[in-house]
Amino acid sequence: MRKGIVQLVAIGVVIGVLVTLVxxxxxxxxxxxxxxxxxxxxxxxxxxxxxxxIFSVVxxxxxxxxxxxxxxxxxxxxxxxxxxxxxxxxxxTAVPAILVIALGIVSAVVLSQNGEAGNRPxxxxxxxxxxxxxxxxxxxxxxxxGELVLPVNREAxxxxxxxxxxxxxxxxxxxxxxxxVPGIETSILVTPTRTGEFAVVCAELCGLGHATMRxxxxxxxxxxxxEWVKEKRA
Numbered sequence: 001m002r003k004g005i006v007q008l009v010a011i012g013v014v015i016g017v018l019v020t021l022v023x024x025x026x027x028x029x030x031x032x033x034x035x036x037x038x039x040x041x042x043x044x045x046x047x048x049x050x051x052x053x054i055f056s057v058v059x060x061x062x063x064x065x066x067x068x069x070x071x072x073x074x075x076x077x078x079x080x081x082x083x084x085x086x087x088x089x090x091x092x093t094a095v096p097a098i099l100v101i102a103l104g105i106v107s108a109v110v111l112s113q114n115g116e117a118g119n120r121p122x123x124x125x126x127x128x129x130x131x132x133x134x135x136x137x138x139x140x141x142x143x144x145x146g147e148l149v150l151p152v153n154r155e156a157x158x159x160x161x162x163x164x165x166x167x168x169x170x171x172x173x174x175x176x177x178x179x180x181v182p183g184i185e186t187s188i189l190v191t192p193t194r195t196g197e198f199a200v201v202c203a204e205l206c207g208l209g210h211a212t213m214r215x216x217x218x219x220x221x222x223x224x225x226x227e228w229v230k231e232k233r234a
Contacts, residue, residue, distance in 0.1 A: 004064070004068070007064060008060055008061065008064045009060075011059075011060040011063050011064055012056045012057055012059075012060035013056075015055070015056045015059045015060055015063075016052060016053070016056035019052050019055060019056065020052055023048055023052060029041060029044065030172040030173045031173060032173065032175065032193070033173035033174060033192055033193060033194050033196065033198060033219065034173070034174040034175055034176070034190050034191055034192055034193055035191040035193055036114045036174065036175050036176050036189065036190060036191060037173065037174055037175025037176070038193070039110045039113060039114060040110065040114075040175045041175075042106075042110070043103075043106055043107055043110055046103065046106055047103055050099050050103070054096075054099075114176065114188075114189060115189065116189075117155065117157055117189055118155050121154075121155040121156055121157040121189065122137075122139060122150070122151070122154055122155065122156040122157070123137070123138045123139050123156075123157055123159070124136070124137060124138075124148070124150075124156050124157070124158050124159070125137075125138060125158075125159045125160075125161055126148075126158045126159070126160050126161070126169045126180065127144075127161045127162075127163065127180075128160070128161070128162045128163065128167030128169065128180040128202065128206075128213075129162070129163040129164055129167075130163075130164050130165065130206060130207050130209060130213075131202075131206070131207065131209035131210065131212050131213040132146065132213060132215070133146065133148070133169070133200055133202075133213065133214075133215040134146055135147070135148050135215075137229070137232075140229050140232075140233060141233055143232050143233055145232060146215060147215065147216050147217075147218065148171075148200055148215060148216070148217040148218070149217075149218045149219075149220060149225060149228050150190070150192050150217070150218070150219050150220070150225070151192075151219075151220060151221065151222045151224075151225035152192050152193070152194065152195050152219050152220065152221060152222070153191070153192065153193065154191070154192075154222070155189060155190070155191040156189070156190050156191070156192075157187055157188075157189050158178070158187060158188050158189075158190065159185060159186075159187045160178055160179065160180035160181070160185070160186040160187065160188075161180060161185070162180040162181055162182045163182070164182065165182070165206050165207065166179055166180065166181050166182070166204050166206065167179070167180040167202045167204055167206050167213070168180065168202055168203035168204035169188075169200070169202070169203075170200070170201050170202070170203040171190070171198050171199065171200050171201075171217050172198070172199065172201070173198045174190045174192070174198070174217075176188040176189070176190050177203055179204060192219040194219065195219045195220055195221065196218075196219055197216060197217065197218050197219075198216075198217040198218075198219070199214060199215075199216070199217065200214065200215035200216065200217050201213070201214055202214075
């Protein structure tokens with residue numbers, strides 16, 4: 001019995017290490033460039049760790065059972081009837097329920113944090129129209145530009161507007177994504193954490209030119225942002 005448990009644990013550890021390497025060595029998500037995406041990635045890794053543990057346990061039991069209790073090729077007899085194990089059935093029902101509840105709680109906390117606006121966020125209206133994005137800065141005289149420029153480490157609130165059909169505003173490195181629906185006002189909050197250039201895409205099929213609906217997002221220093229605003233207002 002002890003030998004079987006040791007073998008089962010060893011198989012589980014090997015599988016867990018292999019799956020962990022796959023999870024860690026490949027970049028599955030874009031590099032984060034916002035506080036909101038940092039929180040979303042925390043949920044991702046929380047769920048990933050849970051999945052690795054569950055997969056390792058289940059896979060180890062399957063591999064061990066197939067190897068240990070396999071029958072000869074010429075054995076056509078039915079196996080002995082069994083009732084099952086009540087304790088095991090309770091465990092594999094209760095444990096996943098607890099994990100799902102924990103994941104739901106963590107997700108609710110992050111969703112709440114990502115939806116809380118601080119003091120005087122930068123107001124930006126994102127206007128989607130086949131097949132281009134326009135951005136309006138209401139805090140600086142409502143000027144409109146085809147390039148999204150944000151100051152680093154300052155929270156921005158995007159209010160979505162669609163002129164024709166449903167679009168979806170998404171900057172992969174910011175993590176946040178929101179549909180722009182005609183006649184309905186939606187919004188998201190983004191707090192950039194590093195400077196650089198990023199892609200603004202439409203994540204909702206909006207017509208034949210959907211693939212070309214792109215814009216450039218730049219995150220700059222406060223001084224560079226103020227200078228850019230002066231140039232645009234001029």
